Amino acid sequence: MFQADIEKIYKIFLESEGISTDTRQLKAKQLFWALKGENFDGNEFVEQALANGAVCAVTENKKYIGNSQFFYTPNSLQLLQKLAAFHRKKLNLPIIAITGTNGKTTTKELTHRVLLQKYKVKATYGNLNNHIGVPLTLLRFSTDTEIGIVEMGANHPGEIQELCEIAKPDFGIITNVGKAHLDGFGNFETLLNTKTALYRTLKKKGCIFLPINNRILTNASGKQNVITYGTNPRANVPGKLLQSFPSVSFSFQNSDNQTFTINSKLPGSYNFENLLAATCIGLHFKVPPKDIKNALEAYTPSNNRSQVVDYPHGKIILDAYNANPTSMQKALESFFEIPAKTKIVFCGDMFELGKYAEEEHKNILNKLLQQNQENKYKSVFLSGKNFRQASQSFELPNNFHVFETTAEVLSHIQPEELQADYLLIKGSRGMQMEQIARKLTQKQDL
Numbered sequence: 001m002f003q004a005d006i007e008k009i010y011k012i013f014l015e016s017e018g019i020s021t022d023t024r025q026l027k028a029k030q031l032f033w034a035l036k037g038e039n040f041d042g043n044e045f046v047e048q049a050l051a052n053g054a055v056c057a058v059t060e061n062k063k064y065i066g067n068s069q070f071f072y073t074p075n076s077l078q079l080l081q082k083l084a085a086f087h088r089k090k091l092n093l094p095i096i097a098i099t100g101t102n103g104k105t106t107t108k109e110l111t112h113r114v115l116l117q118k119y120k121v122k123a124t125y126g127n128l129n130n131h132i133g134v135p136l137t138l139l140r141f142s143t144d145t146e147i148g149i150v151e152m153g154a155n156h157p158g159e160i161q162e163l164c165e166i167a168k169p170d171f172g173i174i175t176n177v178g179k180a181h182l183d184g185f186g187n188f189e190t191l192l193n194t195k196t197a198l199y200r201t202l203k204k205k206g207c208i209f210l211p212i213n214n215r216i217l218t219n220a221s222g223k224q225n226v227i228t229y230g231t232n233p234r235a236n237v238p239g240k241l242l243q244s245f246p247s248v249s250f251s252f253q254n255s256d257n258q259t260f261t262i263n264s265k266l267p268g269s270y271n272f273e274n275l276l277a278a279t280c281i282g283l284h285f286k287v288p289p290k291d292i293k294n295a296l297e298a299y300t301p302s303n304n305r306s307q308v309v310d311y312p313h314g315k316i317i318l319d320a321y322n323a324n325p326t327s328m329q330k331a332l333e334s335f336f337e338i339p340a341k342t343k344i345v346f347c348g349d350m351f352e353l354g355k356y357a358e359e360e361h362k363n364i365l366n367k368l369l370q371q372n373q374e375n376k377y378k379s380v381f382l383s384g385k386n387f388r389q390a391s392q393s394f395e396l397p398n399n400f401h402v403f404e405t406t407a408e409v410l411s412h413i414q415p416e417e418l419q420a421d422y423l424l425i426k427g428s429r430g431m432q433m434e435q436i437a438r439k440l441t442q443k444q445d446l
């Protein structure tokens with residue numbers, strides 16, 4: 001791919017109103033970028049894009065070679081990534097990269113809210129954090145952007161390194177590392193090596209925001225420029241969890257040893273680190289503590305992530321955007337701590353675990369059985385083929401119910417019979433566990 005191609009398409013990009021990859025969302029004067037996937041082919045819609053007002057359409061279809069309304073490339077994804085890398089070099093702004101097994105999207109959202117108190121900030125939209133989402137995020141940054149936040153996800157070896165080569169981050173944070181996407185990584189060691197590529201990228205020039213209580217990440221960070229946060233009093237930004245129910249309250253100290261308290265709307269002790277991470281980043285960028293407090297206290301979780309929803313008999317903690325063994329364990333531990341008389345749990349399968357699937361689902365079942373012995377749940381509902389298989393190794397009590405699909409759960413439950421102070425709904429995205437919350441609340445926008 002010649003440099004002339006990049007410079008030519010970059011000129012078209014600068015004169016456009018941004019990039020769209022979906023004709024249904026395309027706006028006038030945008031540049032349409034045809035991408036191809038397993039279940040779609042944007043090349044089939046390039047003429048529709050022009051009819052909808054696109055200034056130009058990037059396509060892999062050779063029949064448009066020579067037509068000035070189209071820009072032909074043999075590999076549109078590769079061109080998109082190269083364009084994003086080219087654009088990144090033109091931007092004179094700090095970029096913060098955020099990755100981790102759990103909490104990266106929440107940490108990104110919190111950090112975005114905090115930095116907006118002082119700067120013009122743009123961040124990854126939603127969780128568009130892969131080999132397509134990262135380039136699209138970078139191409140949303142402009143000369144007016146003062147700080148960029150790029151979320152990076154990975155489900156196969158080497159992916160974080162590839163994304164770092166495009167984004168060239170100046171700052172980085174790994175929220176944590178745990179068991180996820182083991183089907184793609186093969187083992188935890190490969191996963192760790194993939195995630196910590198962010199640290200290696202920042203080794204020569206850059207800064208790491210480091211959770212000091214995480215021994216694995218502390219060891220992996222090496223002797224680099226680090227800014228630490230955590231409950232350890234030696235952290236640059238020390239914090240203390242004050243309560244996790246009904247939502248997280250915590251205190252932190254700034255460099256002048258002044259103590260501030262934040263009362264968030266996020267449930268669960270596992271969100272304490274996410275909140276403290278955003279606080280640490282905010283303090284580094286000189287956001288006043290009172291503005292950090294205002295930003296974090298105003299943030300309301302949504303999109304099935306740590307979302308608290310009222311239903312006729314109590315409250316639902318809806319955390320069904322995704323799940324892996326680490327996040328499931330933390331969610332159950334936090335839910336168990338809630339001092340409520342009656343509690344119900346809905347757990348759906350955890351995907352992409354490969355050969356570890358049976359073992360990890362058995363571990364979750366063990367956790368639930370131990371909790372049930374200590375303080376009996378009113379009901380536990382398990383859904384998915386993995387939980388079905390794992391359950392065959394246990395003699396389950398009468399309050400445990402196992403189904404192969406979420407649809408079976410929906411057929412079985414009756415809202416008027418599910419009366420409890422608190423319900424937890426947790427599972428992988430493909431299980432669509434939010435449907436349970438919709439049935440119980442009659443709210444279709446969940």
